[in-house]
Amino acid sequence: MRSVTVARFFNRLTLVDASQLPRQNRKISRQSSTLNGASGLRPIDLKKRRTESNRGGSVPVSSIRGEVLDLAVDLRKARPGDKLEIPYELTVSEAMHDFWQSAFHGQDRISTSRPFCRSIGLQDRVLPFPLVLFLTSSMTHADAAKxxxxxxxxxxxxxxxxxxxxTKNFLVKSVRTTSDGNHSVIKFYCELVNHRGRVCMSADKQMLFEFPITGGSSNVSSVGRMEQDSENNQLFRDHLLSKSMTLAELGSQSLKALRPGQLIFHTMYRSITLAQSMQLASLARLTHERHFDLRKYSVDTEILCPGGLVVGLTTSASSRDLHEILHEELLNVTFVNALHPNNVVGAMSYVQSVDDTIPGDLEMLLVRTIGVKNVDLVRDLGDGAHLPLELFTRTKMTTKEIERICKEHCPKLSNKIIVQMDRRIIRQSSHNDVFLL
Structure with missing residues (x-):
């Protein structure tokens, strides 16, 4: 009985008129009969051929095309005075403060001791200067920078x-096209503002971009009220100076007296790993691929440590010998050679001047600190090494000028200098004075 029913079912399928089928089914039916009759392919062969055809790049019946959202600011038409709107906010936690100090050595009580800070009228430990600079200068929107x-x-x-x-504010301060006509240097005025509306730090930052600026080069000496309101604002420094007598009562912890013309080879050497560099860059909300993309860039030669971390490592290397720093400004910073994760960083500092006429036990130093990578200054150069004085006294040298001096007068430093920094430091004086009776 079952075999008869099955036979009738197949007969019924065979006798169906193609005109009674839906249009789509008729099309498939004609294609199947043609392929089966003309080529003699079995159903399995047909399935295999369709699969191979799709792998060969044929567009599916239903498809969608992906698109890339470009969230970076287009700086090709940037002009001085343009303000960059930054919508992001960042709350710094105690954990972030501690993580920074785990990577960058520092023993200044203003950043490590809560009782010390409260004794001079501050509510808590102050975030270290290099960390605040890193937050101030980090740009999520400038992905095109070289x-x-x-x-x-x-x-x-x-x-x-x-x-x-x-939160952050950025203003375009100047733009210029480089001599080769293929690149541009843009100077930004950067501000870091806390949740009470106070400007905590300001800085001028220069970046190189791989495109020429349309409309030529231009610059302005000031970019409006935002810069004017903060350029003479030294409330933090003035507060510390007002506490000079309290600081004298607390006592100085500065280890060594410093003198003008002194060149110090710092003996502390540190590096940051790839993981630390990427974590810190993420905490500052950096997005540039040269800090993260290991598929595209080599870790040893192409992945870069952010500029703020280069400053942090260099100041860290010098911190013990310049202890104890209360306040710091950077007058000028020039990045010379790239720093990659796991490169060992050392530093040397030249004391340009010492002003001990300020109140209490405080003194103001002008210091040029030079950071180097993968070189031991004492062992490789020698404790009594003679270095060209212009490397430490000449103002605002370019990368090419620094490299020329090194190649001509100290080849062991060629391609080793990563940064040159001119610093104004306020610290407690050393009490190791000699009295003649």
Whole structure:
């Protein structure tokens, strides 16, 4: 009985008129009969051929095309005075403060001791100067930058603490096309503002981009009220100076007296790993692929440590010998050679001047600190090595000028200098004075 029913079912299928089928089914039916009759292919062969055809790049019946959202600011038409709107906010936690100090050595009580800070009228430990600069200068929107050129006029206006929430303001200060006509250097005025509306730090930052600026080069000496309101604002420094007598009562912890003309080879050497570099870059909300994309860039030669971390490592290497720093400004910073993760960083500092006429036990130093990579200054150069004086006294040298001096007078430093920094430091004086009776 079952075999008869099945036979009738197949007979019924065979006798169906193709005109009674839906249009789509008729099309498939004709294609199947043609292929089966003309080529003699079995159903399995047909399935295999369709699969191979799709792998060969044929567009599916239903498809969608992906698109890339370009969230970076187009700086090709940037002009001086243009303000960049930054919608992001960042709250710095105690954990972030501690993570920074785990990577960058520092023993200044203003960043490590809560009782010390409260004794001089501060609510808590102050975030370290290099960390605040890193937050101030980090640009989520400038993904097209090739390298960071340097900083100028970095001022710590108001103390920053863990728990503060920060926003940023950026203004285009100047634009110029390089001599080769293929690149542009853009100077930004950067501000870090806390949740109470206080400008905590300001800095001028220069970056190199791989495109020429349309409309030619131009610059302005000031970019409006935003810069004017903060350029003379030194509330943090003035507060510390007002506490000079309290600081004298607390006592100085500065280890060595420093003198003008002194060149110090710092003996502390540190590096940051790839993981640390990527984590810190993520905490500062950097997005540039040269900090992260290991598929595209080599770790040893192409992945870059952010400029703020280069400054952090260099100041860290010098921190013990310049202890104890209360306040710092960067007058000029020039990045010379690239720093990659796991490169070992050392430093040397030249004391340009010492001003001990300020109140209490405080003194103001002008110091040029030079950071180097993968070289031991004492062992490779020698404790009594003679270095060209212009490397430490000449103002605002370019990368090419620094490299020329090294190649001509100290080849062991060629391609080893990563940064040159001119610093104004306020610290407690050393009490190791000799009295003649």
């Amino acid at each position: 390298v960071q050129v340097g900083f100028e006029n970095v001022t710590y206006h108001w103390p920053c603490f863990a728990g503060d929430t920060f």
